[in-house]
Amino acid sequence: MPKGMTYAKAGVDIDKKSSSIAALVGRLSYKRKGMGRPVDLPGHFTGLIDFGEYALTLATDGVGTKLLVAEALDKWDTVGIDCIAMNVNDTICAGAEPLAFVDYIAIDEPNEKVTSEIGKGLEAGAEMSNMTIVGGEIAVLPEVVKGLDLAGTCLGMVHKKNIISGASVRPGDALVGLPSSGIHSNGLTLARKVFEKSGLRYTDKVSGLKKSVGQELLEPTTIYVRQVLKILRKYEVHGMANITGGGLRNLIRLKKGIGFEIDDPMRPQPIFDVMQKLGSISDQEMYQIFNMGMGFGIVLPEAEARSLVRGHPGAKIVGHAVRSEKITVPDLGLSYSRY
Numbered sequence: 001m002p003k004g005m006t007y008a009k010a011g012v013d014i015d016k017k018s019s020s021i022a023a024l025v026g027r028l029s030y031k032r033k034g035m036g037r038p039v040d041l042p043g044h045f046t047g048l049i050d051f052g053e054y055a056l057t058l059a060t061d062g063v064g065t066k067l068l069v070a071e072a073l074d075k076w077d078t079v080g081i082d083c084i085a086m087n088v089n090d091t092i093c094a095g096a097e098p099l100a101f102v103d104y105i106a107i108d109e110p111n112e113k114v115t116s117e118i119g120k121g122l123e124a125g126a127e128m129s130n131m132t133i134v135g136g137e138i139a140v141l142p143e144v145v146k147g148l149d150l151a152g153t154c155l156g157m158v159h160k161k162n163i164i165s166g167a168s169v170r171p172g173d174a175l176v177g178l179p180s181s182g183i184h185s186n187g188l189t190l191a192r193k194v195f196e197k198s199g200l201r202y203t204d205k206v207s208g209l210k211k212s213v214g215q216e217l218l219e220p221t222t223i224y225v226r227q228v229l230k231i232l233r234k235y236e237v238h239g240m241a242n243i244t245g246g247g248l249r250n251l252i253r254l255k256k257g258i259g260f261e262i263d264d265p266m267r268p269q270p271i272f273d274v275m276q277k278l279g280s281i282s283d284q285e286m287y288q289i290f291n292m293g294m295g296f297g298i299v300l301p302e303a304e305a306r307s308l309v310r311g312h313p314g315a316k317i318v319g320h321a322v323r324s325e326k327i328t329v330p331d332l333g334l335s336y337s338r339y
Contacts, residue, residue: 004280004281004282005190005193005194005197005279005280005281005285006190006281006285007187007189007190007285007289009193010189010190010192010193010194011189011193012189012190014245014246014288014289035050035051035052036049036050036051037049037050038050039055039160039163041094041163041165043253044093044094044165044166044253045059045090045091045093045094045241045242045253046058046059046090046091046093046094046096046154046156047059048094048096048158048163051157053159053160054157054158054159054160055094055096055157055158055159055160055163056155056156056157057091057094057096057154057155057156057157057158058153058154058155058156059087059088059090059091059153059154059156060087060151060152060153060154061083061086061087061090061151061152062083062086062149062150062151062152063079063082063083063086063149063150063151063185064185064186064188064189065188065189065192066079066082066185066188066217066218067079067147067148067149067150068147068188068192069188069192069202069214069217069218070218071147071148072202072214073202073203073214073215073218075117075214075218076114076117076118076121077117077118077120077121078121078218078219078220079118079121079150079218080103080118080119080120080121080122080123080124080125080150081121081122081124081125081128081220081221081223082121082125082184082185082220082221083103083121083122083125083150083151083152084101084121084122084125084126084128084129084131084152084154084223085125085184085185085220085221085222085223086185086221086244087101087152087153087154088101088125088129088131088154088156088223088224088225089221089222089223089224089225089242089244089295089296090154090242090244091154091156092156092224092225092228092229092240093164093240093241093242094156094158094163094164094165095158095162095163095164095232095237095240096156096157096158096163097130097156097157097158097225097229098129098130098131098154098155098156098225099131099132099155099156099157100131100132100133100134100154100155101122101126101129101131101132101133101134101152101153101154101155102133102134102135102136102137102152102153103122103133103136103137103150103151103152104136104137104139104150104151104152104153105118105136105137105138105139105148105149105150106139106141106144106145106148106149107138107139107140107141107145107147107148107149108140108141108142108145108146108147108148109140109142110138110140114148115138118150121220122152125223128223128225128226129223129225129226130225130226131154131225136152162232164232164237164238164239164240165239166238166239166240166253166254166255166299167255168238168239169238169239169254169255169258169299169321170238170258170321171258171320171321171322171323172301172302172320172321173238173239173299173300173301173302173305173320173321174299174300174301174302174304174305174306174317174319174320174321175251175260175262175297175298175299175305175317175318175319175320175321176297176298176299176300176305176308176309176315176316176317176318177265177266177293177294177296177297177298177315177316177317177318178222178224178227178228178294178295178296178297178298178312178314178315179222179266179293179294179295179314179315179316180221180222180243180269180291180293180294180295180296181219181220181221181222181295182216182217182219182269182271183216183217183219183271183272183290183291184221184222184244184291184295185221185244186244186245186289186290186291187245187289187290188217190275190279190281190289191217191275192217193279194275194278194279194281195213195275195278197279198278198279200213200278201213201214202214202217206274208270208273208274209270209271209274210270216271217271221295222295222296224295224296227312228240228296228298231298231308231312234308235300235304235307235308236300236301236304237298237299237300237304238299238300238301239254239255239298239299240296240297240298240299241253241254241296241297241299242295242296243291243294243295243296243297244291245289246288246289247286247287247288247289247290247291247292248260248262248287248288248292248327248329248334248336249288249327249336249338250297251297251327252325252326252327252336252337252338254299256325257323257324257325258321258322258323258324259321259322259323259324259325259326259327259328260319260320260321260322260324260327260328261319261320261322261324261328261330262318262319262327262328262329263318263319263320263329263330263331264316264317264318264319265292265293265294265318265319265329265331265332266292266293266294266316266318267293268286268290268292268293269293272286272290272292272293283329283332283333283334284334287329287332287334287336288336294318297318299321302320305317325337325338
């Protein structure tokens, strides 16, 4: 097996992805005037729309190639949770509460059993988020898709005075990490290729893992909605980041001129250790692709952070904001800047 596997070698070049996004966004300049105009927060995790005293939020995302694991195991009852999670976890980064959701399934051939099982996960995720699924679409596209794709869009709301923009983040603020449940729904292309090239099947057991490879990869993404909304009511939060695709680089989006020094990172779950060893993946690659045990980051004053950690088992102060444009993990010799 080739040494030093990377996301790019697995088929996903994050630099090319970033340039493609920039090319698309560069064509989008029209802005509505009056009620419904955008609330400009560049680089944020969700879009915001003016709605009088409030701002509405819109976020959209999908499950990605985690669906290929579900297909291989014929286990579809949890990917709906992932679809909800990827959207609501972005929504709460602005301090917004998720209100409603619509799903979109593109499939090559209608399959009542599969869509019913997906519905179970969507319902569970909606309940975890205290949110209604108000509609959706199933498109049968045999000439466009092979298999199935699942995505969705979340509508949220926040009073304008309660928007968490990241503007108040300042050097010295503490970064609190909330634990992930595992790989969540990012980097699955690399994860799948690692196990495939190692000759492992999704039903195989691997030393260091309690469940089979496929079950570990299908562990649903943690939904942080209820926990974070409680934190917002009690603490002075300056910024929040959903640690998804891009890993620690997500923290760079909070405020220009502010970086983070992570001197006590969270312990990654065993699935990450197993993947790294099997694929001979560098620390640099692991921490810019996967969440590595930290699924969500909250920035707030040091004293507030200490209080938060005492009241939330699993939460941990992992580092601090610094005047920089980089995210560093000194003990591992890692440094990340903007794409």
